[in-house]
Amino acid sequence: MSDSAYKNMWENLNLDIEAHDGLLEVLGKFYGDIYMSQEGRLKGMEYLDFVLSEVHGLRIKELMDAKEAGRKIIGTFCVFVPEELSLAVDAIQVGLCAGADAGTEAAETVVPRNTCALIKSFIGFKMAKICPYTESCDLIIGETTCDGKKKAYEAFGEMAPMHIMEVPQRKEESDRVLWKSEVIRLKDELEKLTGKTITAESLKKGIKITNDKRRALQRLNKLRAAKPTPISGRDVLLINQVSFYDDPIRFTQSINALCDQIDERIANNEGIVAENTPRLMLSGCPMAVPNWKLPYIIESSGAVVVAEESCIGTRNSRDLVDETGETVEEMINAICDRYMKIDCACFTPNNERMDNIKELAEQADVDGVIHYSLMFCQPYTHEAFKVEKTLASESIPMLSIETDYSMEDVEQLKTRVEAFVEMIS
Amino acid sequence: MIAGIDIGSRSMELVLLNRDETNNEVVLERRLPTTFDPAAQLKIILEGIAPEIISATGYGRKLVTEELCGVPSVSLTEIKAYALGVSHLFPEARTILDIGGQDTKAISLMKNGKVAKFEMNDRCAAGTGKFLEHLATVFQIPIEDFGNYALEGDQPLMINSMCTVFAETEATSLMAQGKNPRDIALGLHGSIVRRTTNMLHRVGLNEPLVFAGGVANNPCVINMLTHSLKISPSVPERPDMVGALGAALHGKNLLKIS
Numbered sequence: 272m273s274d275s276a277y278k279n280m281w282e283n284l285n286l287d288i289e290a291h292d293g294l295l296e297v298l299g300k301f302y303g304d305i306y307m308s309q310e311g312r313l314k315g316m317e318y319l320d321f322v323l324s325e326v327h328g329l330r331i332k333e334l335m336d337a338k339e340a341g342r343k344i345i346g347t348f349c350v351f352v353p354e355e356l357s358l359a360v361d362a363i364q365v366g367l368c369a370g371a372d373a374g375t376e377a378a379e380t381v382v383p384r385n386t387c388a389l390i391k392s393f394i395g396f397k398m399a400k401i402c403p404y405t406e407s408c409d410l411i412i413g414e415t416t417c418d419g420k421k422k423a424y425e426a427f428g429e430m431a432p433m434h435i436m437e438v439p440q441r442k443e444e445s446d447r448v449l450w451k452s453e454v455i456r457l458k459d460e461l462e463k464l465t466g467k468t469i470t471a472e473s474l475k476k477g478i479k480i481t482n483d484k485r486r487a488l489q490r491l492n493k494l495r496a497a498k499p500t501p502i503s504g505r506d507v508l509l510i511n512q513v514s515f516y517d518d519p520i521r522f523t524q525s526i527n528a529l530c531d532q533i534d535e536r537i538a539n540n541e542g543i544v545a546e547n548t549p550r551l552m553l554s555g556c557p558m559a560v561p562n563w564k565l566p567y568i569i570e571s572s573g574a575v576v577v578a579e580e581s582c583i584g585t586r587n588s589r590d591l592v593d594e595t596g597e598t599v600e601e602m603i604n605a606i607c608d609r610y611m612k613i614d615c616a617c618f619t620p621n622n623e624r625m626d627n628i629k630e631l632a633e634q635a636d637v638d639g640v641i642h643y644s645l646m647f648c649q650p651y652t653h654e655a656f657k658v659e660k661t662l663a664s665e666s667i668p669m670l671s672i673e674t675d676y677s678m679e680d681v682e683q684l685k686t687r688v689e690a691f692v693e694m695i696s
Numbered sequence: 697m698i699a700g701i702d703i704g705s706r707s708m709e710l711v712l713l714n715r716d717e718t719n720n721e722v723v724l725e726r727r728l729p730t731t732f733d734p735a736a737q738l739k740i741i742l743e744g745i746a747p748e749i750i751s752a753t754g755y756g757r758k759l760v761t762e763e764l765c766g767v768p769s770v771s772l773t774e775i776k777a778y779a780l781g782v783s784h785l786f787p788e789a790r791t792i793l794d795i796g797g798q799d800t801k802a803i804s805l806m807k808n809g810k811v812a813k814f815e816m817n818d819r820c821a822a823g824t825g826k827f828l829e830h831l832a833t834v835f836q837i838p839i840e841d842f843g844n845y846a847l848e849g850d851q852p853l854m855i856n857s858m859c860t861v862f863a864e865t866e867a868t869s870l871m872a873q874g875k876n877p878r879d880i881a882l883g884l885h886g887s888i889v890r891r892t893t894n895m896l897h898r899v900g901l902n903e904p905l906v907f908a909g910g911v912a913n914n915p916c917v918i919n920m921l922t923h924s925l926k927i928s929p930s931v932p933e934r935p936d937m938v939g940a941l942g943a944a945l946h947g948k949n950l951l952k953i954s
Contacts, residue, residue, distance in 0.1 A: 673818065680818065682755065683799070687816055690775035694811045 277328045280335060284406040291401045294373060295327060298561055305567045309503055311543055313536070315529030316506055322513050326560070330516060331403045337363055338407070343465050346408035347515075348393060349416055350557075350587045350613060351438050353606050354519070356458055358477035360465040366515030367393055367405050370559030372676040374399030381426040382419075387645040388675035389559065390423045397430050404516075405431065410464055412457065414438050416617040417650055434460050440619055442611060451607045458603070474602045478592045484519045487526040488588035494533045496577055496635040499542025500550065501533045504576020505566050511583045512560045549574040549695050552632055554658060555643040555651045557582035562676060565643055565684065572689045573696075578635035580628050581643075586613060589627070616650030624654065625661040632667055639668045639695040641688070646675045668695055697723065698951065699747035700944025702777065702937075703734055703756025706797030706825060706910065709940040710741050713948055715748070720784065720945070725937055734759055751947030753777035753939050755798070772946050774939055775803055775814050781942030782906045783809030785932050790902035793892060793921075793929065794938075795911035797825040802895040804902060813899045822858035823891035825911050830860050831884050834867060835877060843914035846885045849878030855887045863887065882916070889920040896925070905929040908938040 281288060302323060322330070334344055343362040345352075348369060357364040372388070374395025382394060396402035405411070413424040413435045424435055436453045439446035462468055491510065495502050510529075514522055536542075551574045553566065558581065566576055579585060592609040596602040614624035632640060642658050644651040655671045662669045670691040674680055700711045712724035728741050734756050742750075742765060750769045752760035757771040778794045783805065792803040800823050803814045821827055832842040853870055857863045863884060870880045888911075896905070905927050911917055912935035922928050932938055 668813075683816065683818065686755075686773050686775070686799075687814075690773040690811070690814060690816075693773060693776045694814075 277332070280332060281327075281403060284331075284403050285400060286403060286406060287400040290399055291327075291403075294371070294401050298371075299324075301561055301563070305505060305563050306509065309505070309543075312506065313502060313529060313532050315525065315532050318525045318529070319506070319509050319513055322517055323509070323560075326516060327403050331407060333518070334363060334365070334404075334407045338409075343409040344407045345461070346404060346411040348389075348411075348420070349414045350582045351414045351416065351436065351610060351615070352412045353454065353457070353610060354481045355474065355477040355592060355602075355606055356454070356461055356469065358480055358519070359469045359473040360461045360467045361473070362409075362461065362465055363518075365404050365408075366512075366559065367408070367411065368396040368402035368559070369393040370512075370562035370676065371396075373401060382423050385647050386419050386423065387647045388677075389557070389645055389648075390419050392559070392676065394423060394427055397427065408432070410434055410460070412436060416615055417648070419647070419649075438615075438617060440617060442618060447607060447611055450611060451603070454603060454607055454610075469599060471597060471599050471602065474599055475594075475596075478594060478596075478602060478606070480519050480523075482591045482594060483523045484514060485588040485591055487523045487530065488514060490530050491526055491533070492578070492585060492588065494530055494537065497533075497537045497542075498636070499540070499544060499546040499548070500575050500577050501536040501542055503543050503570060504551075504553070504579075505563060505570055508558065508563070508566050508576070508579065508583065509560075511579065511587070512558070514587070515583075516560075544575045549638045549692050550577045550636065551575065551692075552578040552580060552628075552635060552637040552640045553584070553643055554580035554628060554640050555655070556645045556648055558643075559583070564676070564678070564681070565641070565672060565674065565688075568681070568684050568688050569641065569692075572685065572692050574688075574692045578631050578637060580624075580631050582615070585627075585631060586615070616654045621654065625657060628658060629661060629665055632662065632665065637667065639670065639691060641691070642669055642671045644671070644673045646673050697745065697747045698944050698947040699742070699745065699750045700777075700940045700942065700947060701738070701741070701750060701752045701754075701760060702774070702939035702943060703730060703738070703752065703754040703759060704797050704910075704939070705755055706730060706829075707936065708734065708737060708741060708754070708756065709937050711937060711940040711944045712745060712747065713944045715948075715951065717952065720948075722941065725934070725940075727936070730756070735764065738764065749947045749951060751943040751950070753943040753946075770947060770950060772943060774799070775801060775811060775816075777939045777942030777946065778908060779803060779805055779809060779811045779942065780945045781938035781940075782908060782932075784941065784945055785938070786904065786906050786930055789904050789906045789930070791896065791899065791905045793896060793905065793907045793912075794909040795824060795888075795892065795907075795917070796909040796936075796939075797829075800824050800892055800895065801909075802892070802899045804899040815895045815898050817891075817895075821860055823888045825909075827860045827863070827888065828884075828911065828914065831864060831867065831881075834864055835881060837881075840913075842881065843885070843916035845878060846881035846916040847919065849876060849880075849882035851876070851879045851882075852886045853879045853883035855880075855883040858887060858891060885914075885916045885920055888917060889924050892921070893924050901925070901927070903927055907931050908935045910936040912936075 369392045377398035378391040378394040415421045593605040710726040907929035
């Protein structure tokens with residue numbers, strides 16, 4: 272994955288070259304073991320392999336070229352940041368590195384040790400200077416989806432240019448008013464940064480591009496649920512992860528092309544695994560690249576993941592922005608409505624998540640659910656209890672897992688996951 | 697013959713069953729410490745026997761391969777193995793507590809003996825055989841006698857830490873205060889019991905309860921568990937052989953199907 276041709280670019284981004292080489296080496300090996308070793312993969316996955324192999328190379332080069340041409344780079348950590356607005360000011364929105372145990376020691380000098388791995392990771396990546404995305408950003412948008420992030424952004428904000436959106440915690444009318452004011456505040460900030468004004472035309476285009484991306488993911492999510500399942504859960508997870516990094520138009524085209532291949536597979540009744548393979552749904556915390564530990568354990572234990580109830584999954588693609596708005600005001604309202612439907616565990620109450628989980632489990636016809644929480648992630652760890660109760664009422668077994676990015680618990684996780692698969696087989 | 701083998705963190709057990717469908721009597725049992733070279737120990741434990749199939753469970757289940765043993769092998773988790781083993785010995789059992797060297801598991805069973813739900817300790821060896829073993833060393837008492845030693849105490853002292861190392865710190869500071877070491881030992885057993893009762897309640901504690909795994913050899917843990925749950929758990933005659941027995945039964949079931 273490492274390429275000396277990019278070395279200058281990385282040096283210009285002030286990366287720690289040695290540490291970054293080390294990261295790429297680990298990432299490359301990990302990718303080889305977990306992805307390239309799969310049998311019977313779809314040809315369309317070559318695109319994803321290419322994107323991943325160039326995730327710190329060609330993609331960063333594209334960002335640098337775009338910057339040279341005057342476009343701005345917006346970094347995010349969360350599905351609450353409306354990409355529609357970034358696109359409407361001709362900026363590029365990317366997800367930032369937060370999925371590996373990196374720079375943890377440095378991170379623990381500015382946030383408490385009992386902080387979730389995702390937060391420690393994005394701070395660690397920054398402090399260790401190994402994320403070219405973070406270093407490329409003209410502005411990073413944070414959001415108040417949990418206390419850990421909210422407070423961590425105070426420390427992070429001293430290291431990077433930040434704008435924080437306040438996400439409401441309830442879904443009452445007054446909360447929508449707050450959220451709308453935050454969306455407008457972001458719009459103003461983006462206009463100031465880029466010197467461009469959002470017009471009805473540019474916003475309409477932004478909405479269309481983002482919705483098209485979601486439609487491609489919706490199509491994929493529908494197809495993956497076929498029996499026998501035509502694509503591995505790992506591959507779909509990767510696609511969802513890449514949706515945060517890649518150019519949205521190119522991504523949408525590639526995923527639709529992949530879906531055409533899946534259509535063929537389904538027509539030929541071909542699956543990536545045997546039809547009687549236990550089908551699982553993963554639910555809970557997001558999994559940023561390269562957090563593939565649990566999906567890999569699941570799919571090496573004789574089960575297949577056929578649905579993801581997660582921010583890197585259906586939570587990010589389930590709802591579209593209404594496309595009928597004609598004025599900027601109407602479109603901003605449509606954006607507010609769409610984002611207020613996100614069933615993040617930061618909301619109280621958050622009963623719609625339970626309904627969505629039930630519905631997804633039914634649509635994908637799963638034999639069980641694995642609820643994944645990052646250790647010290649209060650919102651999702653709390654909701655694990657409610658999710659289990661909800662699923663029990665539908666007679667769907669659930670296994671609750673709390674873990675982080677380290678490898679120390681792999682053997683114990685294997686035992687639990689294998690036992691769960693034995694239980695539902 | 698069918699061999700069931702349970703390779704745990706502390707010891708490995710072997711159970712040999714006949715192919716005879718009507719007879720599930722154990723033909724042979726063996727036990728060895730796992731040591732740091734489980735592959736070598738595995739060869740020793742299999743010496744002189746020629747099973748048709750080996751069915752392996754425990755941490756070392758993936759170690760048992762046809763290549764290494766020369767016969768077909770299968771594997772299953774300890775959770776399923778204990779469910780099979782316990783249901784065989786106690787057909788009415790509805791809940792299992794298994795405390796082994798490194799893991800504690802609470803398993804609830806359906807009426808047909810299948811696993812309905814299970815809980816397992818995370819990461820560290822809090823409340824397991826390792827915990828007891830380490831603290832017995834601190835008391836300079838052989839692990840086999842540690843339970844009886846603790847039972848001689850009458851005023852259990854509260855030990856709050858579940859972390860083995862911190863529990864040792866608590867125990868040593870109580871010793872330094874001149875407290876009765878038997879009361880401290882009783883307190884240490886109590887901390888294991890508190891942890892396991894929580895786990896049992898989380899899986900929904902239905903009777904009858906069977907207590908298996910190596911720590912079920914400890915009379916103090918049984919005693920305190922009975923007291924705290926107000927349920928007398930049934931304990932198999934050789935509680936540490938249950939995993940290997942379950943594995944053997946699994947192997948036998950597979951032979952029957954094929």
